[in-house]
Amino acid sequence: MKKTIAVLPGDGIGPEVTDAAVKVLQSIAMRYGHNFHLKHAAIGGTAIDQFESPLPQETIEVCEASDAILLGAVGGPKWDSQPSHMRPEKGLLTIRKHFDLFANLRPVKAVPALLSSSPLKEEVAKEVDMMIVRELTSGLYFGEPKRKSEKSAVDTLVYTREEIERIVNQSFEMARTRRGKVTSVDKANVLETSKLWREVVEERKKAYPDIEVEHMLVDSAAMKLITDPRSFDVVVTENMFGDILSDEASVITGSLGMLPSASIRSDGFGLYEPVHGSAPDIAGQNKANPSAAILSAAMMLKHSFGLHAEAAAIEAAVMSVLEDGYCTGDLEGEGKRVMSTNDFVAKVIEELEREFISEHIMYSYV
Numbered sequence: 001m002k003k004t005i006a007v008l009p010g011d012g013i014g015p016e017v018t019d020a021a022v023k024v025l026q027s028i029a030m031r032y033g034h035n036f037h038l039k040h041a042a043i044g045g046t047a048i049d050q051f052e053s054p055l056p057q058e059t060i061e062v063c064e065a066s067d068a069i070l071l072g073a074v075g076g077p078k079w080d081s082q083p084s085h086m087r088p089e090k091g092l093l094t095i096r097k098h099f100d101l102f103a104n105l106r107p108v109k110a111v112p113a114l115l116s117s118s119p120l121k122e123e124v125a126k127e128v129d130m131m132i133v134r135e136l137t138s139g140l141y142f143g144e145p146k147r148k149s150e151k152s153a154v155d156t157l158v159y160t161r162e163e164i165e166r167i168v169n170q171s172f173e174m175a176r177t178r179r180g181k182v183t184s185v186d187k188a189n190v191l192e193t194s195k196l197w198r199e200v201v202e203e204r205k206k207a208y209p210d211i212e213v214e215h216m217l218v219d220s221a222a223m224k225l226i227t228d229p230r231s232f233d234v235v236v237t238e239n240m241f242g243d244i245l246s247d248e249a250s251v252i253t254g255s256l257g258m259l260p261s262a263s264i265r266s267d268g269f270g271l272y273e274p275v276h277g278s279a280p281d282i283a284g285q286n287k288a289n290p291s292a293a294i295l296s297a298a299m300m301l302k303h304s305f306g307l308h309a310e311a312a313a314i315e316a317a318v319m320s321v322l323e324d325g326y327c328t329g330d331l332e333g334e335g336k337r338v339m340s341t342n343d344f345v346a347k348v349i350e351e352l353e354r355e356f357i358s359e360h361i362m363y364s365y366v
């Protein structure tokens, strides 16, 4: 298969984890006979420094000419005092909006090798398997921020019926491929946008009689994620609630560095990025956990290119390396063998090679 992938490393640990994911993609391409043409472009603070824009036109053009986008992370203290249109995060929000990537899928699944790193009891953590479906192109992050005076500031929160309908439909479709339950998270006891959200969920559920639907207020959902995470299958929610709840849920898997994501629209095009940020505290130290970025690349192979076997091979390789006790510093613990980002990736690639050879030998005997 021949595909062009735009690679936007960004800032902080972004380049380190993206580089890891690229190495894994190159290994997959070589072993399975694919041609992945990787085109690097700038986003975030790095782009501000080089092109005076967090999302240069050139980057948009590279992405438009590609079949999918792989992104690292943006942001860092260097750019924190910039005006909002010149902040790295603006580049990320703009690219999501530009490509209409309204559905952000954030799978939160127990990692058998990391149960002891979870703050939850092992018997609870091991059964966690949920999909957070976060609305990504509207809500508070796309409102009209305004500093009114030295003493007051305003952000606006708008949702339209159409915006809610398409993400809710996406969550019902997702539930059909899973355990058939949707938890819609809102703050309908206070927010008008949440009342509209709940109204739309009630309307749309009539088209999905096979799906069990529950509504939950976001404060209660934040609590239940820790006390009863096994009760969630698909969680659908608005932009900011999804942002916060997914970072919270990541700790169940052992580390924020484990959580991948896919930001998609209905035609298969997507942007794939780890859930975490640019982690300035560990940037440039070869310490970052590249698993989230590598697993995001696997999501890309599956969702955008339909390469299910290759995606499964990547997931299996990461799980197997973790099973052998190898990990990065964020997962340090008894019986763990902590290694650098580069060494961890080398182990994953070694494992991919081993898997491929054993599959190939098995195949030749069938």
Ligand SMILES: NC(=O)C1=CN([C@@H]2O[C@H](COP(=O)(O)OP(=O)(O)OC[C@H]3O[C@@H](n4cnc5c(N)ncnc54)[C@H](O)[C@@H]3O)[C@@H](O)[C@H]2O)C=CC1
Binding pocket: 013, 017, 072, 073, 074, 075, 076, 077, 089, 092, 256, 257, 258, 273, 274, 275, 276, 277, 278, 279, 280, 281, 282, 287, 288, 289, 290, 292, 330
């Ligand atoms: N998608 C994106 O590009 C995002 C960007 N950001 C930006 O990142 C910058 C830093 O934000 P923070 O609040 O510190 O969040 P963060 O997610 O970058 O880091 C939070 C904590 O998790 C650790 N961590 C994150 N990813 C890790 C990994 N792969 N391996 C090991 N440890 C990891 C960090 O070291 C830090 O202690 C800010 O400028 C923020 O705006 C934040 C979230 C998402």
Ligand SMILES: CC(C)CC(=O)C(=O)O
Binding pocket: 089, 092, 093, 141, 243, 275
């Ligand atoms: C710029 C932020 C909205 C990025 C973020 O925290 C996220 O998408 O998870």
Ligand SMILES: [Mg+2]
Binding pocket: 243, 244, 247, 275
């Ligand atoms: Mg976030």
